[in-house]
Structure formats: C-alpha cells, structure tokens
Amino acid sequence: MRTAFVVLTVLVVGCGGSNSAPPGADAGDAGPQCADNDGDGVTTCDGDCDDNNALVAPGMDELCGDGIDNNCNMQSEEGCEAGVGTFVSAIAGNDSNPGTLQQPVKTIAKGIANASLLGGSRTVVIAEGTYTEKVRLIEGIDLLGGHQCDAQSCTFTRDIAAHPTVIANTDFEGVLAGPTITQATLLSGLTLLGFGGNPTTDDGGAAITLAGGSPTLRGNKITGGNVGITADAKNISSGISVHFTTSASGAIIENNEITGGQGLNSFGISIQSTNAVDTALVHVRGNVIRSSAARRSIAVLAMQSANGSELVNNDITSGTSTGGISLGVQISSDLEVDSNRINLDRAMTGVCTTPTTWCAGIGIEGSDATVTNNVVLGPRGFKTAAVLIAEVTLDSGAVVIANNYLGAGGSGPSMGSTAPRSASTAVALVRKGANFTQDVGTFRNNIFEGGLNSDRFGIYEDPAESQRIHAIAVDSNDFTFTSQGSHVDNLYHAVQDVIGVTNYGSIFTMQLNAPTAAQNNLAGDPKLDSTYHLLNGSPCIDVGTDTDAPSLDFDGDTRPQGDNVDIGADEYVQ
Numbered sequence: 001m002r003t004a005f006v007v008l009t010v011l012v013v014g015c016g017g018s019n020s021a022p023p024g025a026d027a028g029d030a031g032p033q034c035a036d037n038d039g040d041g042v043t044t045c046d047g048d049c050d051d052n053n054a055l056v057a058p059g060m061d062e063l064c065g066d067g068i069d070n071n072c073n074m075q076s077e078e079g080c081e082a083g084v085g086t087f088v089s090a091i092a093g094n095d096s097n098p099g100t101l102q103q104p105v106k107t108i109a110k111g112i113a114n115a116s117l118l119g120g121s122r123t124v125v126i127a128e129g130t131y132t133e134k135v136r137l138i139e140g141i142d143l144l145g146g147h148q149c150d151a152q153s154c155t156f157t158r159d160i161a162a163h164p165t166v167i168a169n170t171d172f173e174g175v176l177a178g179p180t181i182t183q184a185t186l187l188s189g190l191t192l193l194g195f196g197g198n199p200t201t202d203d204g205g206a207a208i209t210l211a212g213g214s215p216t217l218r219g220n221k222i223t224g225g226n227v228g229i230t231a232d233a234k235n236i237s238s239g240i241s242v243h244f245t246t247s248a249s250g251a252i253i254e255n256n257e258i259t260g261g262q263g264l265n266s267f268g269i270s271i272q273s274t275n276a277v278d279t280a281l282v283h284v285r286g287n288v289i290r291s292s293a294a295r296r297s298i299a300v301l302a303m304q305s306a307n308g309s310e311l312v313n314n315d316i317t318s319g320t321s322t323g324g325i326s327l328g329v330q331i332s333s334d335l336e337v338d339s340n341r342i343n344l345d346r347a348m349t350g351v352c353t354t355p356t357t358w359c360a361g362i363g364i365e366g367s368d369a370t371v372t373n374n375v376v377l378g379p380r381g382f383k384t385a386a387v388l389i390a391e392v393t394l395d396s397g398a399v400v401i402a403n404n405y406l407g408a409g410g411s412g413p414s415m416g417s418t419a420p421r422s423a424s425t426a427v428a429l430v431r432k433g434a435n436f437t438q439d440v441g442t443f444r445n446n447i448f449e450g451g452l453n454s455d456r457f458g459i460y461e462d463p464a465e466s467q468r469i470h471a472i473a474v475d476s477n478d479f480t481f482t483s484q485g486s487h488v489d490n491l492y493h494a495v496q497d498v499i500g501v502t503n504y505g506s507i508f509t510m511q512l513n514a515p516t517a518a519q520n521n522l523a524g525d526p527k528l529d530s531t532y533h534l535l536n537g538s539p540c541i542d543v544g545t546d547t548d549a550p551s552l553d554f555d556g557d558t559r560p561q562g563d564n565v566d567i568g569a570d571e572y573v574q
Contacts, residue, residue, distance in 0.1 A: 177213025204236025250281030366394025378409025408451025
C-alpha cells in the first residue's frame with residue numbers, strides 16, 4: 001500500500017509509515033490517549049507500533065534495507081531480497097550501493113529500479129538534496145521525500161521543510177505519469193522544478209505531466225519553469241500539466257503548493273491536450289495554486305476536465321497579465337467549483353494591464369459549470385470582474401452561480417479628463433461570437449460586491465455591437481458597494497434591443513425593467529466578518545431560495561439552518 005504523508009513534523013525512522021488512518025480513525029480528535037506524534041495519520045489506538053516514526057504503521061509498505069517492522073505485523077524485511085533497499089540520498093548515496101538505510105543509492109531512478117526488482121507495492125524513501133534527472137513513475141511505487149541524510153549522518157528522519165527533496169527536471173515534460181499510473185501511486189513531500197527555456201512542442205513545459213496517468217500528488221511544492229514570452233503557442237509554463245487520464249477513479253491533487261512559471265502563458269494547473277478528444281478526471285482539493293506573470297496568466301485552466309472533476313477548497317491566485325487576460329480559474333469543460341478562495345491575497349494577486357477582455361476571478365465559456373460557496377475577488381486593474389461568462393468562440397451552457405461572495409476587485413478609481421475611467425463588476429456577461437444563445441447564467445443567493453474602480457456594477461452586459469447577452473435569472477441576491485467616494489454605482493448594466501443601454505441603480509427599477517427574470521433581490525451591507533461569515537443581524541440570513549442552493553456551506557454546515565437558505569457562501573449558525 002502507498003504511504004500518504006503531507007507537510008509533516010519531524011519524523012524519526014523506526015518501523016514504518018501509513019497510507020492513511022484506518023476507516024473511522026480521526027487523529028485530530030484522538031486526544032492524549034490516542035497520540036499521533038509522527039503525524040502519519042495513524043494513532044497508537046489504531047495500532048501504530050512506533051509513533052515516533054512516520055515509516056511505521058499498519059498498512060505501510062514493508063521497506064527493505066532498514067531492518068524494521070514497517071507494517072506492524074511483528075515481522076521485518078518480509079518480501080525483501082537480502083541486501084537490497086529503496087533508500088536514496090543525493091548527498092551521501094552511490095548507485096553502486098545496495099540501497100539500504102546505511103548504504104543508500106544516489107539517484108531516484110536507481111531507487112525505482114530497486115523497488116521494481118523487489119516487486120509489489122514499494123516506497124522509495126528519498127533524502128534531502130537536488131536530483132537532476134528524469135523521473136518516470138512506475139505503478140505502485142511511491143516516491144516519498146523530505147528525509148534527512150547528509151555528509152555527516154543519515155538518520156532518514158522526516159521533516160519536509162528542514163530537508164527539502166528537489167527534483168530538478170531535465171526536459172519540458174518533467175516528471176512523467178503514463179497511462180498505467182493510478183491513485184495507488186503516491187508522490188509526497190517533493191519539490192518539483194520545471195525545466196526553463198523555449199519549449200519545443202505544443203504542450204509547452206511542466207514540472208509534472210499526467211499523460212494518461214492518475215497518480216496521487218499530496219503535500220508537494222510544484223513550480224513550472226520560466227519559458228519564452230514571445231508570441232509562440234509553445235511558450236506555456238505549467239506546474240502540473242494534465243493531458244488526459246485513463247483510470248476510472250481519476251487523479252488526486254491535494255494539499256500541494258502549485259505555481260506556473262513565467263512565460264507567454266502561465267498556468268498553475270493546466271487540464272488540456274493537443275488532442276481535442278482527450279479528457280481528464282481530476283480531484284483538486286486543498287491546494288495553494290498560483291499563476292505567474294504572463295500574457296495569459298491563469299491559475300487553473302480547465303479546458304478538458306471530465307464529468308466528475310472537482311475543484312474544491314483551494315486557495316487560488318492569478319498573476320499579472322499585460323496585453324492579455326488574468327483569471328483565477330478558466331472553465332470550458334465539466335467541473336464542480338466549490339468552497340474555493342480566489343484572489344483573496346491582494347498583495348499576491350496580479351495586475352491586469354491593458355486587458356483584451358474582462359479579467360476575472362472565474363472565467364466560464366463553453367461549460368455547464370456549477371459554482372457554489374466560493375469567495376471570489378476580481379484581479380487588480382481597470383477592467384475586472386469576479387465572474388466572467390463569455391461567448392466568444394464557444395457557446396456557454398447551463399451555468400449556475402449560487403451562494404457565492406463575488407467581489408469585483410480592481411485597483412481604485414481612475415477619473416478625470418486625461419485618465420480613462422475604470423470599471424469593476426461582480427459579474428460580466430460578454431458576447432462577441434455569432435450564432436450563440438443570448439441567455440446565459442443563473443444567479444441565486446450570491447453577494448455581489450462592486451469593487452474599487454470608478455464605475456462599479458453588480459452585473460454588466462457587454463455584447464458586441466448589434467448582439468445581446470442576458471442572464472437567465474437573478475434571484476435572491478444581495479448587491480452591495482462597500483466604500484463611498486468617487487464612484488458611479490449601478491446594480492445592472494443592461495443592453496436591450498429596443499431602448500439600448502440602461503443602467504439600473506435601484507432594486508425596484510432593475511426587477512421591473514431589466515431584460516431578465518430578477519426577483520427577491522436586495523441591496524445593502526451584508527454584514528460580514530473578515531472571513532466572509534455572516535454576522536448576527538445580517539439581512540442575508542434566512543432570505544435566500546432553496547432553488548440551486550448547495551446542501552452545505554463553505555464550512556460544511558448544513559443548509560438551511562433556519563426556514564430558508566442564507567445568501568452568500570456562509571450559512572449562519574446560531
């Protein structure tokens with residue numbers, strides 16, 4: 001079985017580690033009588049026979065070459081070929097060594113080769129240092145980094161922060177997960193660095209590429225290399241590039257720090273392929289995901305994600321874009337988007353300079369996406385939105401935006417005779433292509449916040465000349481503008497066939513005249529705390545609609561707590 005360690009405390013080698021806690025185990029609630037000192041997710045009450053060693057626990061792979069009972073079955077070295085192990089040290093190892101704890105090999109490739117020789121499910125235990133080599137994953141062979149081994153001593157204790165294990169990739173493909181790889185193959189505690197330069201294929205460059213593979217990536221630091229900035233489609237830098245997956249369970253990407261490198265295109269996670277028929281099933285949970293400075297800076301690009309894919313509980317930040325677009329998430333395929341925090345770190349959020357369209361926290365085109373329980377801010381800049389729904393080259397589908405906090409972002413007012421007025425909007429509806437539907441997007445139970453720029457909107461229709469695009473429904477939302485001063489505030493900017501452009505500044509006029517089904521909306525301060533939870537006395541409590549509302553809020557609390565669902569990402573709990 002594979003081990004499953006994330007960002008853990010100092011761990012001491014003794015008898016073994018664990019894939020995860022057994023069913024029903026909860027190390028966080030174990031209490032002093034059920035200790036988990038080594039942070040492996042298995043407590044002493046669950047049978048951890050050495051709670052000072054993360055390589056010891058029931059279900060752990062038996063490691064060869066350490067003389068320890070790793071799986072707590074009162075045996076050691078079972079299934080091991082005498083004298084052969086899978087311990088690796090770039091600093092103290094030698095590939096002529098047998099790979100034992102006392103005599104590690106030098107390269108990850110040799111550690112994987114030893115694991116293959118031993119057969120079955122194996123763990124390659126990798127010490128600190130930099131490994132400049134090509135790494136190809138083998139099914140059932142886990143790569144576990146963050147262990148101590150230097151020129152003075154090799155204890156193989158584990159502390160990921162203190163003993164970084166760096167894979168410096170030697171080509172643009174990076175670490176490769178081919179079609180045979182499933183979730184049973186784990187990478188954990190590694191720092192993966194993409195190769196820099198000018199990519200030679202349309203796939204661009206990545207720190208790790210899933211070319212059919214569906215591994216478990218947990219607790220890693222993954223950074224794409226810096227690539228070219230010239231107008232060449234190959235100049236793509238991704239932290240993780242997902243071309244397609246073959247396993248029915250899909251890939252697990254959780255609790256990692258993922259960053260796209262600088263280039264013409266920068267993606268933290270890119271789910272796309274040069275083959276238009278490929279799709280990828282991914283479970284992206286609990287990560288920190290960023291893109292870097294680029295013409296197209298997109299933290300998560302979901303062009304070919306398969307039905308069942310999810311983007312849940314991540315911290316996502318888009319980078320600076322010049323002459324292009326900056327998006328936290330771009331969705332053009334099937335994807336559940338729930339309980340993410342997008343562009344909340346304003347110091348890290350990029351500036352959208354001379355954009356080609358609205359820059360946004362979430363951009364949707366050609367998708368039936370459901371977006372719930374997220375807290376989303378638009379990028380910094382002068383044409384920003386929390387959510388952008390576009391029909392440019394693709395026809396958007398049945399998009400549902402429910403129970404989110406949608407802040408327009410921006411950089412502040414730009415006014416005067418010589419300065420262009422700046423606009424920010426919670427939702428931008430854009431239509432530039434022909435022969436598409438003109439009604440897209442259902443909005444229920446959201447908080448629309450107008451941002452910082454001089455012209456501020458809740459919803460802004462932005463079609464090409466002689467075209468129209470309208471929301472399907474705007475139901476039970478709260479429209480708010482947080483600061484006063486030099487701003488022009490409107491709830492809805494409508495482009496209608498007969499009377500042209502109209503700005504609606506009040507709930508009454510919007511619901512009476514807007515070219516959409518608008519009802520039960522309100523305007524005013526939602527009364528939130530600094531973590532976007534509703535305060536006692538908020539007008540958003542108990543006034544939402546059950547239609548399209550998720551069953552849980554962004555904390556996992558059940559909806560509704562009262563007679564009706566609350567507006568926003570939080571369900572108020574007394």
